[in-house]
Amino acid sequence: MSNVNKEINYLLESCCSGIIKKISGKGPERTRVDIKGNYVTIEIRGILSEIEKAVLNHENNYKRVEYFRQGLVPILTEEILKQVCIILCKELIIISDEENILDNSKVIVLKII
Numbered sequence: 001m002s003n004v005n006k007e008i009n010y011l012l013e014s015c016c017s018g019i020i021k022k023i024s025g026k027g028p029e030r031t032r033v034d035i036k037g038n039y040v041t042i043e044i045r046g047i048l049s050e051i052e053k054a055v056l057n058h059e060n061n062y063k064r065v066e067y068f069r070q071g072l073v074p075i076l077t078e079e080i081l082k083q084v085c086i087i088l089c090k091e092l093i094i095i096s097d098e099e100n101i102l103d104n105s106k107v108i109v110l111k112i113i
Contacts, residue, residue, distance in 0.1 A: 009033045011087055016042055019079045024049055024072065040084060040092065040110040047099065047106050056101070065101055073099055077108060084110060 012033040021027035029046025048056070052065045077097050085092050096109040 005035070008087070009035070012040075012042070012084060015083050015087060016044065016080050019083060020044065020047065020076060023076055023079065026050065038112040039095070040088075040112070042080065042084075042106075042108040042110070044106040044108075046104055048101065048104050052101075053104075062101060069099065069101065073097070073106075080108060081110060088112070 013031045017027045017031045026049050028044045032043045034041045055061050055065050077094060081092060081094055090112045092110040092112050095111045099106040
């Protein structure tokens, strides 16, 4: 990977982490961006806030956390999409947006159009 690609990946990773922190109040544990061809894959670990973790751990109430995140996830994903478009100076679309609450992870796949 060239230095330019490393810098772009770092910028995208930092941007995605910052968006999550700004919107949810807590940054993720790890964000990884992989650009291959026309696809941008964003893997995020540690997406849950402390209150969401507490609800899962103490109440084991998956549905409650899932319900809350249904309102949050589209906001996060759209903001990430918007910022990735700006950074790459490309138009992209969301191909996949999957979140695994029990695994505390999220994967977004974007396609350059």
